[in-house]
Amino acid sequence: MKPETIINFTHHQSAHCENGVVSNLMKHNGFSVSEPMVFGIGSGLLFCYIPLLKVNHAPVITYRALPGHIFKKFAKRTGVKMKREKFSNPKDAKARLDENLAKNNPVGLQVGVYNLLYFPDEYRFHFNAHNMVVYGKQDDRYLISDPVMEDVTSLSEKELEKVRFAKGAFAPKGHMYYPISFPEKLELEKAIVKGIKDTCKAMLAPVSYVGVKGIHKIAGLIRKWPKKKGVKTANHYLGQVVRMQEEIGTGGGGFRYIYAAFLQEAGKLLGNEKLIELSKEMTEIGDLWRDFALEASRIYKNRSAQTDSYNKVADQLDHIADLEKVFFKKLKKAV
Amino acid sequence: MKKKEVPQDKSNLESANFRELCYAVDENGEYTTENSTGWEPKTVALKNAIEEINERIEDAKSRVLKGETSPIEYYMELHKMDVGILASYVGFWQWKVKRHFKPSVFKKLSDKTLNKYAEVFEISIEELKSMGR
Numbered sequence: 001m002k003p004e005t006i007i008n009f010t011h012h013q014s015a016h017c018e019n020g021v022v023s024n025l026m027k028h029n030g031f032s033v034s035e036p037m038v039f040g041i042g043s044g045l046l047f048c049y050i051p052l053l054k055v056n057h058a059p060v061i062t063y064r065a066l067p068g069h070i071f072k073k074f075a076k077r078t079g080v081k082m083k084r085e086k087f088s089n090p091k092d093a094k095a096r097l098d099e100n101l102a103k104n105n106p107v108g109l110q111v112g113v114y115n116l117l118y119f120p121d122e123y124r125f126h127f128n129a130h131n132m133v134v135y136g137k138q139d140d141r142y143l144i145s146d147p148v149m150e151d152v153t154s155l156s157e158k159e160l161e162k163v164r165f166a167k168g169a170f171a172p173k174g175h176m177y178y179p180i181s182f183p184e185k186l187e188l189e190k191a192i193v194k195g196i197k198d199t200c201k202a203m204l205a206p207v208s209y210v211g212v213k214g215i216h217k218i219a220g221l222i223r224k225w226p227k228k229k230g231v232k233t234a235n236h237y238l239g240q241v242v243r244m245q246e247e248i249g250t251g252g253g254g255f256r257y258i259y260a261a262f263l264q265e266a267g268k269l270l271g272n273e274k275l276i277e278l279s280k281e282m283t284e285i286g287d288l289w290r291d292f293a294l295e296a297s298r299i300y301k302n303r304s305a306q307t308d309s310y311n312k313v314a315d316q317l318d319h320i321a322d323l324e325k326v327f328f329k330k331l332k333k334a335v
Numbered sequence: 336m337k338k339k340e341v342p343q344d345k346s347n348l349e350s351a352n353f354r355e356l357c358y359a360v361d362e363n364g365e366y367t368t369e370n371s372t373g374w375e376p377k378t379v380a381l382k383n384a385i386e387e388i389n390e391r392i393e394d395a396k397s398r399v400l401k402g403e404t405s406p407i408e409y410y411m412e413l414h415k416m417d418v419g420i421l422a423s424y425v426g427f428w429q430w431k432v433k434r435h436f437k438p439s440v441f442k443k444l445s446d447k448t449l450n451k452y453a454e455v456f457e458i459s460i461e462e463l464k465s466m467g468r
Binding site for chain 2: 013014015036054056057114118119120121122123124125126148149150151167168169171235236239240242243246247248251252253257258260261264265279280283286287290293294296297300301
């Protein structure tokens with residue numbers, strides 16, 4: 001008989017892996033916190049162009065905070081204490097994981113996506129900031145709750161080792177984390193205000209690659225790409241912008257809908273009507289991001305090369321940036 | 336986005352039998368979630384990205400056959416890697432990996448070095464040398 005541990009853990013699907021793991025681990029410990037709440041308190045929303053990094057030979061834009069930051073900020077603002085460990089040796093990493101499972105403690109893991117065999121082939125890129133929960137072991141297979149999947153799944157010891165020790169940017173190095181202590185009562189009110197203020201600050205930052213200014217920056221680049229890089233590369237870059245915005249995990253519209261869901265929930269919790277109104281506005285802005293994606297897809301689908309069409313989608317982005325500038329100023333005053 | 340407007344287009348998610356979660360508002364304006372089978376604009380973007388990778392693989396293959404590069408570059412492209420990612424997997428500096436692309440250098444590589452690449456690509460040294468032919 002092989003030792004068997006199955007922790008009574010409830011899998012809830014989420015849009016984004018990091019929020020999902022936090023939300024699921026909190027629920028497991030008896031605190032009902034929704035995915036949008038984790039995202040909002042952890043100041044997940046962002047826009048940032050990272051000029052020095054290229055993924056799949058195209059520039060990188062992120063619509064969310066750096067991997068791990070949502071988690072860190074959420075824990076700090078709610079007073080939850082987290083234990084995090086990284087390992088240089090896969091054996092130690094496995095031993096610590098088994099130890100926790102034996103103690104009935106489900107843990108969060110950071111993993112690479114490329115060797116996650118249950119993902120469709122087309123989605124397996126060298127992206128190392130995916131998150132999952134391991135909640136048991138049965139017949140030498142680890143039981144996995146991957147928040148973006150509809151159902152639970154499993155990985156062999158070797159498969160799990162591979163994804164925990166993926167290499168490249170943001171290499172997980174076996175990164176494992178779990179909550180170790182909780183406040184007596186979870187007080188979300190203050191945490192919400194802190195989370196919102198922090199997001200407004202980032203989105204309105206006077207830095208040309210970040211927030212509202214970053215959106216204008218990308219709009220400007222899109223206008224230049226066809227001439228400077230040629231149509232083929234311009235379309236490849238534009239496709240990557242849309243993929244980053246709409247990829248699995250964003251919940252649609254570059255995380256704007258998750259954020260709107262957060263504002264609605266927060267507004268009700270704080271009894272703040274303004275937040276509920278702003279949630280509606282954010283939804284409308286999310287719809288404009290979707291319109292941008294649709295329009296951009298027409299360019300790279302037909303491989304059309306009119307400079308006009310690039311200018312048109314760039315105009316859409318400039319418009320969104322103007323709206324978000326007004327939006328985050330109002331949001332800052334609302335809390 | 337309204338709940339009933341959450342797109343249900345055909346996509347490559349189907350092959351893995353899962354639907355992703357989206358946030359949308361119901362008819363009363365309340366936020367809720369809805370699963371989506373896919374959305375065409377992103378399916379096309381992903382398809383183009385895959386095509387781009389396939390072109391890179393084919394290009395690397397033909398350059399190996401012409402004796403312009405070594406099979407290491409071909410397998411690197413096949414695994415959707417770039418020099419930086421491959422270098423971190425095999426534990427060499429990037430310039431060293433690039434040097435191993437040179438057919439004349441590749442020919443003289445020790446089995447120990449070749450094995451490092453073969454392990455990363457999950458193939459045998461023979462397959463690495465012959466590019467699976």
